[in-house]
Each structure stands twice: as C-alpha cells, then as structure tokens.
Amino acid sequence: MLDRLLTALGGMIVPGGENAPVREAYQQAAEGFFGSGTAFAFWKGRIALYAILKALDIGPGDEVIVPGYTCVMVPGPVIYTGATPIYVDIEPEFYITPAADVADRISPRTKAILVQHTYGFPAPVREIRTVADQRGIPILEDCCHTFGGRVNGELLGTLGTAAFFSGQWNKPYSTGLGGLALVHDQDLAARVRAEQAKYPVPGRKAAFMLASQLLVYEVCLYPSTTALATRLFRWMTKKGLVVGSSSSAEFESSMPANYALGPAPVQCRLGRREVGRAAANLAKRSHATQRYLAELPKLGYRVPRIPEHWDTPLLRFPLRVANKEQALAQAARHGVEIGSWFECPLHPIETDHKAFCYLERMCPVSEKATAEVINLPTHRRVSDRDIDKTLAFVRDVCRPA
C-alpha cells in the first residue's frame, strides 16, 4: 500500500519519460565548468567510480591503490569488480596520501591509483603521475570533497585520467544523492559511456524518496537545526520514506542489488543549477575557511599551513581535539554543527574493515586522525554568526590535541 502510494507520488513529482536531454544539459554544464574532459552523471558518486573501474576493465587479480582514510564507499566498488584495494596511509597535516608512499605500493598488479582530495586539500597528483605515467597506470581523482578547488590555477578533477564527484547532501553541492564522472581520455570516455548506457535510471519510488530527502534538506538543514533534521531523517529512513545514502549491505563487502544506476532527472536538473552557482558556493566556503585559519590559532590551535599556490576552499574544516567524543556529544546542545569525518579508516564505524582488506594498524596516521579530528562547517548556510558560535564552542568545550 505504502509502496503503491509512493510510486504514484513519485511519478507526479519526478515524471519518468525523457531523461536524456536533462542529463546531457547537466553533463555539458560540468564539461563547461572544467573546460576539459567528458562528463557522465550517475545516481551516486560511488557509481561513477564503479563505472570508471569497469571501463578500465579492472577485475579479479588486479590491485587499486586507495587512501586509508576515506569512506567505505571508495573500496566498495573496487571489491565489487573483484580487485583488491591496497591502502596507503595519509600525512597528518592535510590528510592526503604522500606521493612517495603511493609509489612504494605500486606492484605489477596495480591497475589504478585513486587519490583523494581530502576535505578539499589537494593530493599530489602531479608528483604521483611522474611514477604512474611511466608505467601507464591511470590516476583517478576522488573529488567528492572539492568542486572548483585549484592548484597552480589548475582545477582539481582535471589532473588525472578521470575524476569522480558526489552530489550527496553534505558534499560540495547537493543533488540529494548524485554522482559525476569526468574522463580525460577519449577511449576511456567511450567505455564509460557504454557503462552508463547499461545502468537503468532509478524507479519512481526511489525518485520520490529522493525528492522527500531533498525537501528535508531544504527545510531543515541549518546549523542550529541539524540535530533535529538528523533525527527526522533517521525516522523517515526507518519508515522507508527516504533513501539513505547507503544500504546496510554496503557496510559488508557484497554488491547490493540495484547498485549501478543512472541519474534521476531531478538530480540532473539540480546538478545543472548547482554547477551554475559553483562560484558563489566556493566564495562562501573560502570565506569560512579563511576565518577558521585566521582565528583558530588565537585559541591555541595549530592550523594547516596552506601553500601560496593552493586555492582550495574546504568542504569541512578539520580540527584535532583531545576530547572528540565530548565535543560531538555537546555540539547539538550548543546549536553548532560539528562533523566527524572520519570515525575510522573506512567510515562509518559499522564497517567490517577486514572484509574490505583493511587490517588494524595498516594506516596508523589515519587511525590517530580518526580519534582526534572533528569538522567545522563551511557550507552556504553557515553565516558569520554561526562561525562565531562555532569558534566559541571550540574555545569553551574543546581542547587542542
């Protein structure tokens, strides 16, 4: 009964019908923004990654190098192809994988290197390329934390063989859920196109649930209402009224049913609009990032030393504290939005790490970071007053690690 109602409503809110024109419009907008590469939209970021891996013909016996400080949705697609993720630890200032450590892990089986621009800090793609190019190993940029960040004027997402982006609600811009691949090699682009053509668009029920998720996001998600929105969201998820970002199967290492999906029209429409206002979004994030960088040292915190040639507004500002649990527990009461990326090397905590080939102590720098790092918000709904409140919270409740 509920099912049929949802399906009918979904059909009204998100008409099925012709998907191709809105999808093309979104993809072209993204290509225009980056000025290079061919873009392909998907239901989620992880599906964009999965499509790229399949297009690279990666499978059993192959290895893919990945950062040991990420969410489980990154090694997931690697495992679903039958390949093995090889984890590289991060460095402690920018939470990115050092080029030398990546080079050390390359083997004759390495078929791709995934680099992640964690929080928006740029991974050393150029340095890794000097080794990878000699061996013909493609580099995939995980741009789920950045859209518009630059190094030496070059846009992140244009430095490797291909990149992927997420439109999930707490990523650089939101299409509810969403994913985008940007491919810089023509043969590979043709193969990703063939993958995309195989993936069905989500059904009306999924589309309706997505629409209700967007509604919750639009209505509730201000820093002072995050706790309430999260509670409402969990309740709706339990009642089957929204699609959560991840199914419980994804915390294990099996590929869930209906995993590889194309984009819903509503995602493409929103995506196109969001690409159009990326500059304003970036300016907002840049302002928040600069304020944290300027003001946290006055409270006794060390902040990352950002090199001159980086123009990298952050998705979330990472801060190391000695009392992470306490800080997270008290945030809602103080009306501040404090994030916790990541809580373990393969976020979230429910993950069976072994099933994803991660063994304890493999990445000690990452493990230490997960015990200390909280995130301060930078998104477009964060006002200067919210930043003041967040800084007061850090001063009054948190202690430097």
Ligand SMILES: *Cc1c(COP(=O)(O)O)cnc(C)c1O
């Ligand atoms: C969110 C995220 C992903 C996956 O994106 P989805 O759209 O949720 O599939 C991948 N990598 C990183 C670093 C992320 O934060």
